[in-house]
Amino acid sequence: MKFSIMVSEGPYTHQATDSAYQFAKAALAKGHEIMRVFFYHDGVNNGTRLTVPPQDDRHIVNRWSELGTQNNIDLVICIAAAQRRGLLDENEAKRQGKNADNIAPGFRISGLGQLVEAGIQSDRLVVFGD
Amino acid sequence: MSDDMDFEEGGTVKKFMFVNRKAPYGTIYALEGLEVVLISAAFDQDVSLAFLDDGVFQLVKGQKTDGVEMKNFSPTYRALEGYDIEKLYVERESLEARGLSEDDLLVDVQVMSAAEMGDMMSQQDVVISF
Numbered sequence: 001m002k003f004s005i006m007v008s009e010g011p012y013t014h015q016a017t018d019s020a021y022q023f024a025k026a027a028l029a030k031g032h033e034i035m036r037v038f039f040y041h042d043g044v045n046n047g048t049r050l051t052v053p054p055q056d057d058r059h060i061v062n063r064w065s066e067l068g069t070q071n072n073i074d075l076v077i078c079i080a081a082a083q084r085r086g087l088l089d090e091n092e093a094k095r096q097g098k099n100a101d102n103i104a105p106g107f108r109i110s111g112l113g114q115l116v117e118a119g120i121q122s123d124r125l126v127v128f129g130d
Numbered sequence: 131m132s133d134d135m136d137f138e139e140g141g142t143v144k145k146f147m148f149v150n151r152k153a154p155y156g157t158i159y160a161l162e163g164l165e166v167v168l169i170s171a172a173f174d175q176d177v178s179l180a181f182l183d184d185g186v187f188q189l190v191k192g193q194k195t196d197g198v199e200m201k202n203f204s205p206t207y208r209a210l211e212g213y214d215i216e217k218l219y220v221e222r223e224s225l226e227a228r229g230l231s232e233d234d235l236l237v238d239v240q241v242m243s244a245a246e247m248g249d250m251m252s253q254q255d256v257v258i259s260f
Binding site (some may be wrong): 115119 | 169
């Protein structure tokens with residue numbers, strides 16, 4: 001089955017992102033496809049490469065990057081939600097006149113249409129939020 | 131999946147329901163949820179909105195937000211008709227628990243019981259909850 005996932009909460013502050021990750025891993029292990037993970041609301045914070053969690057804890061951002069790259073999953077951060085919260089890729093940083101960008105490898109920034117499209121093109125869209 | 135899925139020139143038409151459960155201010159879920167609803171209109175899908183729990187407050191007339199320095203986005207609900215989004219469902223139990231009635235709401239809605247709302251949800255292809 002072809003799944004897409006929406007993540008609505010930030011890393012470490014809420015179980016939603018951990019549950020989404022565990023779900024994705026379990027689905028892949030069963031031979032399903034994860035087409036896209038769409039990060040919305042505070043979920044966009046899953047895509048900043050500047051997180052430095054304690055060494056004895058899971059690295060949520062790196063974990064997503066690895067899962068996405070290894071399984072060809074489209075990791076999309078909502079641009080509108082990202083701009084409010086200070087998540088920028090190189091192009092956006094230039095466009096907005098900011099002197100830094102912080103998007104993690106394997107993620108890309110795009111519009112809300114990607115969420116609706118994921119709903120249309122996937123067999124199931126699973127929402128992980130509060 | 132619904133059995134009566136249509137295939138039009140532009141592609142698949144699915145039944146999308148956006149479930150609004152949070153008060154309009156205090157958290158960003160309602161505002162960012164509405165942004166998804168507006169984008170979905172561009173995809174020619176069969177869109178409906180459900181309002182339950184504190185989400186019913188999103189539709190209450192006479193919202194004044196000057197004091198909290200947030201944008202009053204409630205007029206947007208009245209504009210949804212212009213986007214061909216006309217199915218607005220409100221859970222009766224949620225209204226009653228908050229001392230509200232249909233007369234307190236700023237748009238025409240269909241009020242239904244929690245059980246009816248559940249039936250409505252089970253008929254959807256995609257349910258996105260905010």
